[in-house]
Amino acid sequence: MAWVNAIIQGVLxxxxxxxxxxxxxxxxxxxxVVNLAxxxxxxxxxxxxxxxxxxxHVPVLWSIPIVVVLMAVLGYxxxxxxxxxxISRGELTTLIVTFGLSIIIENGLQQFFTANSRGLGVGDSxxxxxxxxxxxxxxxxxxxxxxxxxxxxxxxxQQFLSRSRYGxxxxxxxxxxxxxxxxGADYRHVFGIAAAIAFGTVGIxxxxxxxxxxxxxxxxxxxxxxxxxxxxxxxxxxSLWGTLLGGIVLGVAQAIxxxxxxxxxxxxxxxVFLLVLVVRPQGLTSRGAQS
Amino acid sequence: MSNxxxxxxxxxxxxxxxxxxxxxxxxxxxxxxxxxVRDLVVHHGQLRALSGISLTVYPGEVYALIGxxxxxxxxxxxxxxxxxxxxxxxxxxAGKDVxxxxxxxxxxxxxxxxxxxxRLFPSLTxxxxxxxxxxxxxxxxxxxxxxYELFPWMKERRGQKTAQMSGGEQQSVAIGRALVAxxxxxxxxxxxxxxxxxxxxxxxxxxxxxxxxxxxxLLVEQDVSQALRVATHLQCLLExxxxxxxxxxxxxREQVEAAYFGAHVEPSHTPPPDPDGQRSNALxxxxxxxxxxx
Numbered sequence: 001m002a003w004v005n006a007i008i009q010g011v012l013x014x015x016x017x018x019x020x021x022x023x024x025x026x027x028x029x030x031x032x033v034v035n036l037a038x039x040x041x042x043x044x045x046x047x048x049x050x051x052x053x054x055x056x057h058v059p060v061l062w063s064i065p066i067v068v069v070l071m072a073v074l075g076y077x078x079x080x081x082x083x084x085x086x087i088s089r090g091e092l093t094t095l096i097v098t099f100g101l102s103i104i105i106e107n108g109l110q111q112f113f114t115a116n117s118r119g120l121g122v123g124d125s126x127x128x129x130x131x132x133x134x135x136x137x138x139x140x141x142x143x144x145x146x147x148x149x150x151x152x153x154x155x156x157x158q159q160f161l162s163r164s165r166y167g168x169x170x171x172x173x174x175x176x177x178x179x180x181x182x183x184g185a186d187y188r189h190v191f192g193i194a195a196a197i198a199f200g201t202v203g204i205x206x207x208x209x210x211x212x213x214x215x216x217x218x219x220x221x222x223x224x225x226x227x228x229x230x231x232x233x234x235x236x237x238x239s240l241w242g243t244l245l246g247g248i249v250l251g252v253a254q255a256i257x258x259x260x261x262x263x264x265x266x267x268x269x270x271x272v273f274l275l276v277l278v279v280r281p282q283g284l285t286s287r288g289a290q291s
Numbered sequence: 292m293s294n295x296x297x298x299x300x301x302x303x304x305x306x307x308x309x310x311x312x313x314x315x316x317x318x319x320x321x322x323x324x325x326x327x328v329r330d331l332v333v334h335h336g337q338l339r340a341l342s343g344i345s346l347t348v349y350p351g352e353v354y355a356l357i358g359x360x361x362x363x364x365x366x367x368x369x370x371x372x373x374x375x376x377x378x379x380x381x382x383x384x385a386g387k388d389v390x391x392x393x394x395x396x397x398x399x400x401x402x403x404x405x406x407x408x409x410r411l412f413p414s415l416t417x418x419x420x421x422x423x424x425x426x427x428x429x430x431x432x433x434x435x436x437x438x439y440e441l442f443p444w445m446k447e448r449r450g451q452k453t454a455q456m457s458g459g460e461q462q463s464v465a466i467g468r469a470l471v472a473x474x475x476x477x478x479x480x481x482x483x484x485x486x487x488x489x490x491x492x493x494x495x496x497x498x499x500x501x502x503x504x505x506x507x508x509l510l511v512e513q514d515v516s517q518a519l520r521v522a523t524h525l526q527c528l529l530e531x532x533x534x535x536x537x538x539x540x541x542x543x544r545e546q547v548e549a550a551y552f553g554a555h556v557e558p559s560h561t562p563p564p565d566p567d568g569q570r571s572n573a574l575x576x577x578x579x580x581x582x583x584x585x
Contacts, residue, residue: 165422165426168415171412171414172412172415172420172423174414175412176411178374178406179406179412180412181373181374181393181398182394182395182403183398183468184395184426185395185423186395
């Protein structure tokens, strides 16, 4: 039963990892930008949430839409300025620029918020509330809520990309930028919209991370970015449902590792990550092979 | 093989009424030129692709650019579409200078290109490709339904990914995607590239309906006989220079041949004389049916 519990907890954690990963995946899929500042931006979103709650005293769930909107605006602006400028200068430049951005954000956060970690006060009842199935399996409402949120976000993203006008344009621009221009689409604007959406999901991920654990200036690269990368690679680049699958596989691997030996939690996750890279480098869902 | 040689004289069946003089060209509605290119010089890095090309396209014309591989035809078309920046020279459209305008702005203004190699969106379905084309469309007669009337096979297969379609089908989708934008000038880049002659004929058969809807066509064609059949005006390029210009009625087959290979520009490039009997087959090397049906 303890194993079943570990797997269930792993699946639920996988939802959070999928939230971490989908923005990274979208940015790479559309603009071919590997955003090394991805995790730090999620951390920024978490701190914005902390700030909003401290100033306005809104309930933590209300801070999510505010943070999402703010992050989306930030995403659009950052894409149209810094990222677009680096995209025009080649793929390597985007790596260097986002790496630099990551360092700036981490040090900025340490400067303003100190290295102390802080949590997003969800209200004790919600953090600790849980329900039990049998004697061994206990599921926290918060974990379940975040998993459901992750699925809803991915579903929404999927529907947006496949049905809406701008979703179609985003896919068209990802396929062939020049051909989209010849149809009258300003690909810079379309990139901006894609970045706004990606950053919106980053905002959700940051708040959720702040609710589940605590925020500190360095978690962006220490955990969020790494787990996001691992989820994307395991699941397969460019596939949203692959991202969820990747997150779940990573989460379950970590939970099983921890069940065997608490020290093995990160090790097991990366072992699976390496295994997938060796055995199936295109990811579990194989659509990534085209890129 | 030899029955694919271009029709006698290489003339279109109905050349425009008279007026051979440059400057008094066939004009629909008596308006000014729709597209005017002046002394265009374009470099690809160090390479000079175009050395001072000028052309004037009037409304209602079918203007054909012909020339061998690497003559600069596609570069010229892409520069008109805004995808290359000229080193010098200008492009004006409907009386306005558009030389500095971005490609997407030119498209929404009415200069729409069917690019070489189709360039469809492979992860999108046929209908989605057309919808992208219609996203920023001008007002006009062309809709997705009208494209389905022009190419009736499309309606049934609109949900299919275009990557699975044949070259001819993909070319039709590319044309449809350009038409739904309701262009005033349609730039067609190498429609026949990689297609079997019978498919090329079928695609060119849709041209009259396109013209009827008031669209002016500027096309690049390596297949000279095809170009001569549809064009009302033509210009031949060779290594970035204009070697011949006129209506198909004015130019002789010998002139086209000389312009195409550059015989009178650089005598050393004159192809060795060969017996007349082989002419019809050997006239356009690399353009025989067998080699084009790839």
